[in-house]
Amino acid sequence: MKRAAETAEARTAGVDSRTAGAQIRSGQRVSFGLLPQVLGYHLRRTQVAIFRHFSRTVGAEMDITPGLLGMLQVIEANPGLAQSRLAEAMEVDRSAIVKVVDQLAGRGLIVREPSPHDKRSYSIRLTDSGATALRRMKTLMLRHEDEFTAVLTAEERRQLIELLARLHGGR
Template identity: 55%
Template sequence: MRKHRGKPANSDLAELVHGSMAGELGFHLRRGQIAAFRQFARTITTTEGVTPGLYGMLQVIANNPGLSQSALAVAMDVDRSSIVKVVNQLEEKGLIVRDTSPTDRRRYCLHMTPPGVQALARIEQAVMRQDQDFSARLSDAERGTLIGLLKRLYRQDSETPANVRE
């Protein structure tokens, strides 16, 4: 079997059939996520060096000063063993600091640095513009409906505690 490198020719795509998955919600959710992440990469990652995951973690840390690494892992639905690598990245970028908890020396508390707060404010503005551009084909009502429906789906499957607010 021949391996393809790069993008297939448009003529190849014209004949592409997705089969039964074309009617599956998960397939379309994944394609939507890929499209959103691609646009994020083109507009935010290239200019700010922050991926969607890092942006989300910055938001959670900024809005929950002193949050533990374990709580961040739960909030972001990420394996606790992999959160250390991500926290290291944010710390190396100078966006957050990791302090030992005053009540439990085994626990680290996460805080934004002043440069991190400034960077997040700048990134938020860019993300808001990117999000508006990405969803421009939807009316405000359609966008709100879509967000509401997606929340219903991921909340029923989430292991995130119910007390997590958006």
Template identity: 55%
Template sequence: MPPDDPNPGKPAVVSHGPMADELGFHLRCAQLAAFKHFAHAVGAVEGITPGLYGMLQAIDNNPGLSQSALAVAMDVDRSSIVKVVDRLEGKGLIVRDASPTDRRRYRLHMTATGARALRRIQDAVIRQDRVFSARLDDTERATLIALLTRLYRPDSETPTARAGIGAES
């Protein structure tokens, strides 16, 4: 116990003051908790991160995607994609398929084992997601998703479809 603690009975913990009214603060805390939960429940088993999982989903739902398009979709630099694709390809989850019409381009595809792994991981993620949000009933959960979506997606056309990255190319 700290000798300088003026109130030994109180929690002696950081009060976050005016940040309690800032949405960004709670967003940060919740996302941090979600990340930890993910890492513990899925990452420890499958050796994957939310980012990698998102990339796998992007490739699976958009076969033949180019690395640049994936970079735009994931909102990271092209050069950052290389290592990721290397890793996923090294694990045998995806393949770099040479485009027959554009010899610069690779078409990213899932392998059979990759598709199987993704299905397995996805089940784990969905299960983990439900555990993480267990304190919310279905209505609250849907409300939360809707509100979050309106935060980061200016146009809320289809509630459950594409995301807010435009790579019409």
């Protein structure tokens, strides 16, 4: 079995020599111990970095967060979607989706319409101005991603996404 050939323990044995530490703002040298060998650590750091970059580019011009932009994209791709389906797709609780939808509707980006088939549920879709705003947001988002991943080749970027998709399991 190929994967059992190197366990975490084997990987991190004698790791001290490889983790000399890093200089922080104050100029003091701080060691990070095992952390540089920990995937979760790098995921967290990268997430923080990309969120910050998004905020300063896409967010600054369009007043949007990655989460809300993701919602808008799913709404665009599935006109008439019910709130509960949106919640399932984005893996957030039904109760949490309410203020998200309120926010987006309050900004005139989407509308809630009563479902013709089920009196309990609402159909969600983009407004015209929502579609226009989303077009701009997506342009900025793609530019943001290009800038953020400029340090990678196209092939590396593809592979990174492929590895992440395998880890979180699809889609």
